[in-house]
Amino acid sequence: MGNENNGRTPVAVVGSGNIGTDLAKKLVRSPSLVPVAVVGIDPASDGLRRARGWGIEASHDGVDWLLANVERLGVRIVYEATSARIHAANAARYEGAGLIAIDLTPAAVGPAVVPPVNLRAHLDAPNLNMITCGGQATIPIVAAVRRASPVPYAEIVSTVASRSAGPGTRANIDEFTEATARGLETIGGATHGKAIIVLNPAEPPILMRNTVYCAIPADADRGAIDASVRAMADEVAGYVPGYRIKELAFDDGPFQTPGGSAGARVSVFLEVAGNGDYLPRYAGNLDIMTASAVRVGETLAAERLSPAGSTIR
Amino acid sequence: MTAHATVTGATGQPSAGRAYRLTDSTLRDGSHALAHRISPAQAAAIAGALDEAGVPVIEVSHGDGLGGSSFNYGFSSTDERELIRAVAGAVKRARIAVLLLPGIGVADDLKEAQALGASIARVATHCTEADIAIQHIQMARNLGMEAVGFLMMAHMIEPAALLEQARIMEGAGAQTVYVVDSAGAMTVHDARARVAELKAGLRPETQVGVHAHNNLSLAVANSLGALEEGVDQVDGCSRGLGAGAGNCPTEILVAVSERLGYVTGVDTLRAMDVAEAVVAPIMPREQIIDRSALTLGYAGVYSSFLLHAERAAERFGVDAREILLELGRRKVVGGQEDMIVDVALELSRRA
Numbered sequence A: 001m002g003n004e005n006n007g008r009t010p011v012a013v014v015g016s017g018n019i020g021t022d023l024a025k026k027l028v029r030s031p032s033l034v035p036v037a038v039v040g041i042d043p044a045s046d047g048l049r050r051a052r053g054w055g056i057e058a059s060h061d062g063v064d065w066l067l068a069n070v071e072r073l074g075v076r077i078v079y080e081a082t083s084a085r086i087h088a089a090n091a092a093r094y095e096g097a098g099l100i101a102i103d104l105t106p107a108a109v110g111p112a113v114v115p116p117v118n119l120r121a122h123l124d125a126p127n128l129n130m131i132t133c134g135g136q137a138t139i140p141i142v143a144a145v146r147r148a149s150p151v152p153y154a155e156i157v158s159t160v161a162s163r164s165a166g167p168g169t170r171a172n173i174d175e176f177t178e179a180t181a182r183g184l185e186t187i188g189g190a191t192h193g194k195a196i197i198v199l200n201p202a203e204p205p206i207l208m209r210n211t212v213y214c215a216i217p218a219d220a221d222r223g224a225i226d227a228s229v230r231a232m233a234d235e236v237a238g239y240v241p242g243y244r245i246k247e248l249a250f251d252d253g254p255f256q257t258p259g260g261s262a263g264a265r266v267s268v269f270l271e272v273a274g275n276g277d278y279l280p281r282y283a284g285n286l287d288i289m290t291a292s293a294v295r296v297g298e299t300l301a302a303e304r305l306s307p308a309g310s311t312i313r
Numbered sequence B: 001m002t003a004h005a006t007v008t009g010a011t012g013q014p015s016a017g018r019a020y021r022l023t024d025s026t027l028r029d030g031s032h033a034l035a036h037r038i039s040p041a042q043a044a045a046i047a048g049a050l051d052e053a054g055v056p057v058i059e060v061s062h063g064d065g066l067g068g069s070s071f072n073y074g075f076s077s078t079d080e081r082e083l084i085r086a087v088a089g090a091v092k093r094a095r096i097a098v099l100l101l102p103g104i105g106v107a108d109d110l111k112e113a114q115a116l117g118a119s120i121a122r123v124a125t126h127c128t129e130a131d132i133a134i135q136h137i138q139m140a141r142n143l144g145m146e147a148v149g150f151l152m153m154a155h156m157i158e159p160a161a162l163l164e165q166a167r168i169m170e171g172a173g174a175q176t177v178y179v180v181d182s183a184g185a186m187t188v189h190d191a192r193a194r195v196a197e198l199k200a201g202l203r204p205e206t207q208v209g210v211h212a213h214n215n216l217s218l219a220v221a222n223s224l225g226a227l228e229e230g231v232d233q234v235d236g237c238s239r240g241l242g243a244g245a246g247n248c249p250t251e252i253l254v255a256v257s258e259r260l261g262y263v264t265g266v267d268t269l270r271a272m273d274v275a276e277a278v279v280a281p282i283m284p285r286e287q288i289i290d291r292s293a294l295t296l297g298y299a300g301v302y303s304s305f306l307l308h309a310e311r312a313a314e315r316f317g318v319d320a321r322e323i324l325l326e327l328g329r330r331k332v333v334g335g336q337e338d339m340i341v342d343v344a345l346e347l348s349r350r351a
Helices: A018-029 A046-053 A062-073 A084-096 A115-122 A133-148 A167-171 A173-186 A222-237 A284-303 B002-006 B040-053 B080-090 B107-116 B130-142 B159-172 B188-201 B219-228 B250-260 B268-282 B291-299 B305-316 B320-329 B338-350
Strands: A009-014 A033-039 A057-059 A077-080 A100-103 A127-129 A153-161 A192-200 A208-216 A243-257 A260-272 B021-027 B057-060 B095-100 B120-126 B146-152 B176-180 B207-211 B233-236
Touching: A009 A018, A009 A062, A009 A284, A018 A033, A018 A046, A018 A284, A033 A046, A033 A062, A033 A284, A046 A057, A057 A062, A062 A084, A077 A084, A077 A284, A084 A100, A084 A127, A100 A284, A115 A133, A115 A222, A115 A284, A133 A153, A133 A173, A133 A192, A133 A208, A133 A222, A133 A260, A133 A284, A153 A173, A153 A284, A153 B338, A167 A173, A167 B130, A173 A192, A173 B130, A208 A243, A208 A284, A208 B338, A222 A243, A222 A260, A243 B338, A260 A284, A260 B338, B021 B040, B021 B207, B021 B250, B040 B057, B040 B080, B040 B268, B057 B080, B057 B120, B080 B095, B080 B107, B095 B107, B095 B146, B107 B120, B107 B130, B120 B130, B130 B146, B130 B159, B146 B159, B159 B176, B159 B188, B176 B188, B176 B233, B188 B207, B188 B219, B207 B219, B219 B233, B219 B250, B233 B250, B250 B268, B291 B305, B291 B320, B305 B320, B305 B338, B320 B338
Parallel strands: A009 A033, A009 A077, A033 A057, A077 A100, A100 A127, A153 A192, B021 B057, B021 B233, B057 B095, B095 B120, B120 B146, B146 B176, B176 B207, B207 B233
Antiparallel strands: A153 A208, A208 A260, A243 A260
8 A cells, every 4th residue: 555645545436426526525535534536437527527636536437447446546445326226236346356335325235334323333344335314314313312211113304405316316215215214223223213205395405404203201311312312413413514403302192103102202303414515515415425424434444444454455 | 955956057167068087085185184093984984975975086095195104294093004994895986096205105005005905096296306206106007006196285386397297297107197285375376377287288198186275265266277277187075174274175066066067976965965974073173264274375385284383383382373484484395294393493492
């Protein structure tokens, strides 16, 4: 590995659309990762042009080019910012080339990870999936409630600006609701999970909003839940600066939920502003995906690839 | 009774003899007004009576469509699959429709509903977001269901923009596209202009429907205006039971249609009986246009926000109308019920 990287771990981004380009721009700022390649398939791509402007090698010859240049570039981690179908085809090739894949598509080849909740349990996986934007925004809150109380049922509503919902999301919106609901259960720790997504076309575009409802017992320690949720929100805001709790409220049931009758409920209203890197500030839903993916890469670089990792290749 | 027999078709309207299809949504839109508390016995009684009156299509689902049972929209007291089963067991002729909002319900919900006896899938999106329905419209057709596209909050965009969205649904396989006045905010001119645009711009074989709410006391008038523009399908709810100030009352629509010479296949007196003898007794309150309901139409806010806003107003000590007006200013769309408590909390802090 060359000294020009100053000890930072070389990474590549596959996909030069909105997500890939925003991600590359964030990676340029990372203290522990360095983007050495961005690949796409369209020579006219604005993302490839921008990447070159940031001093990153960019190619429109796709994954074939990347895999032919892995050794020369010293790439250790590859970010997939294409589509579920393409990632399903690429995943085995990445693994064959010894690359760790961080997957921002709904392909779910590897385990789903949310940095402050379960990333540490999957640091050895060859492929890590970022679930959905709604999942990255809400699963930490459910997990925070779960630290302080049983959660027989959790439900989230993500509302995003229509302009920030890309063609992939629109063509298969069930993937969002199903993957997010599953994450509320398997990662958040709720017994039953439900996810809802709403697109709002208002102009100027709205910031991403998320509401998290957790069913809790009537006698749950509300002070402990409040403190746990606020601590978790601070932790997420550590890598997604625009993430904040707008409101937090408790109310009394009983509520007849799919997880049984619940005595009370906590509702957490979240707002996510983007960082305005390549994507506009309203696109907090896309920003939280790229920012979380950077966090995953940085954690891998610190805990899996360094110091031993940096000497392997 | 005499009047019933003698005035039919006597008004000399050009509508003489034209048929349209009536869909009764008491067991879906009415779910909002009942806070999603409908028992299988009630569903069977209502569906059975509507069927005997000759209503050709009966819609049944949670108010927010399949999968709508939730904290955000209210939990159903009975699993909607049980309600579909009860309706299927109670009707002899009527076809069963279900509503699905992509983002809330999923394709598997549709499959289950079809297996339980639903043959019409009404796939609903906000009026600018038709492309999120493509997946579900195609799925409905693949299941052998009739597919209806349901463009909600249609007052928010101009007729030409609505047509573009309707074409997306038509292209996906929808055999009908509805102009849905979810906020009860349309005037007769608004309803006519949108129906006329869709009738002129969609393929000749694609039908157009209209779904009205009565927040401005225009549900019947808007439905008649739509009929004059050639609309093929009209929604009603028995005794108007539905979100906000309610919907176009089925029995009034049928009575007026008969007077004007439209053919619905529904018996007018029986439709009245369903409203008064079967539906009215289970209603927690009559559908009136009180100040909150009127505000929905005036501010252009999704009708099912009404009861949620009233509950939030009471909980946080603010005026329900202030909540609704603020939601209107923020251009909140259907499904954003979580914004109601958010806005109420904000208003209570300001006070």
